[in-house]
Amino acid sequence: MEILSENACFGGVQGVYSHASQATDCQMTFGLFLPAEAEDGPVPVLWYLSGLTCTHENAMTKAGAQGWAAEHGIALVFPDTSPRGEGVADDDAFDLGQGAGFYVNATQSPWAPHFRMWDYIAEDLPRVLFNNFAIDGDRQAITGHSMGGHGALTLAMSLPGRFTSVSAFAPISNPTASDWGRKQFAAYLGDDENLWAAHDSSHLMRERGFDGPVLVDTGTSDQFLDLLRPEALAAACAERRQQATLRMQPGYDHSYYFISTFMEDHVAFHAEALYTG
Numbered sequence: 118m119e120i121l122s123e124n125a126c127f128g129g130v131q132g133v134y135s136h137a138s139q140a141t142d143c144q145m146t147f148g149l150f151l152p153a154e155a156e157d158g159p160v161p162v163l164w165y166l167s168g169l170t171c172t173h174e175n176a177m178t179k180a181g182a183q184g185w186a187a188e189h190g191i192a193l194v195f196p197d198t199s200p201r202g203e204g205v206a207d208d209d210a211f212d213l214g215q216g217a218g219f220y221v222n223a224t225q226s227p228w229a230p231h232f233r234m235w236d237y238i239a240e241d242l243p244r245v246l247f248n249n250f251a252i253d254g255d256r257q258a259i260t261g262h263s264m265g266g267h268g269a270l271t272l273a274m275s276l277p278g279r280f281t282s283v284s285a286f287a288p289i290s291n292p293t294a295s296d297w298g299r300k301q302f303a304a305y306l307g308d309d310e311n312l313w314a315a316h317d318s319s320h321l322m323r324e325r326g327f328d329g330p331v332l333v334d335t336g337t338s339d340q341f342l343d344l345l346r347p348e349a350l351a352a353a354c355a356e357r358r359q360q361a362t363l364r365m366q367p368g369y370d371h372s373y374y375f376i377s378t379f380m381e382d383h384v385a386f387h388a389e390a391l392y393t394g
């Protein structure tokens with residue numbers, strides 16, 4: 118693991134690190150905020166999965182999460198959204214290929230060799246974090262934005278017991294019925310739509326739900342609302358009778374102004390679960 122930068126931040130350290138990933142078979146970069154408490158022992162961690170076009174950097178610099186995380190003594194991890202590099206497949210469209218890994222393990226050409234973001238988030242990066250930093254693997258929570266909200270919800274429901282709580286900002290909630298989903302699942306997973314359901318949070322909510330609290334915020338002025346389909350997740354939560362707070366925030370769009378506005382709520386929501394759950 119290589120240290121790319123470390124900056125003092127709210128009494129802790131905001132670092133950027135690079136490592137050779139087994140899952141994606143390429144060099145991966147991630148951001149990690151460690152609060153001051155990490156000097157004394159392992160701290161809980163909140164994962165933040167980013168959306169389309171993002172690297173590890175967008176949320177790290179624009180979500181305003183570190184101050185709230187410092188207040189609660191929680192670490193934040195900001196992974197990249199796809200494998201990267203010259204030898205890695207890509208597409209001209211912003212919503213496929215590099216910057217658009219969709220948190221799945223691709224099985225199709227030309228994506229299969231590197232696009233294994235599910236394994237990267239579920240197995241590879243946790244190993245790197247727990248081996249190198251004072252992070253408590255028994256106290257993990259997860260959030261994300263848009264494509265990353267989709268990733269957070271699907272990972273949380275598919276790995277029962279891993280995360281105490283899950284939240285999302287404007288998640289892609291029903292990708293099997295959206296152009297943000299169908300295009301990528303066809304490319305990464307192939308044409309058999311039966312294989313796509315495991316990566317649809319509305320479907321997973323209906324089938325198994327989440328054993329813990331769920332918080333989702335979406336803006337009523339989100340320019341991608343028709344692609345996000347928050348109503349599908351709401352219907353699934355109701356059907357499941359899932360413990361959940363699903364909010365439509367009036368006037369907010371899809372941007373980091375929206376995310377940073379509600380970040381305090383999301384960090385406090387996870388802190389409560391991490392410390393009492």
Ligand SMILES: N[C@@H](CCC(=O)N[C@@H](CS)C(=O)NCC(=O)O)C(=O)O
Binds near residue numbers: 171179
């Ligand atoms: N570039 C796309 C939109 C991509 C987009 O909005 N990405 C969101 C996540 S889905 C984001 O976080 N962008 C980076 C940023 O705002 O820093 C378009 O114009 O249609």
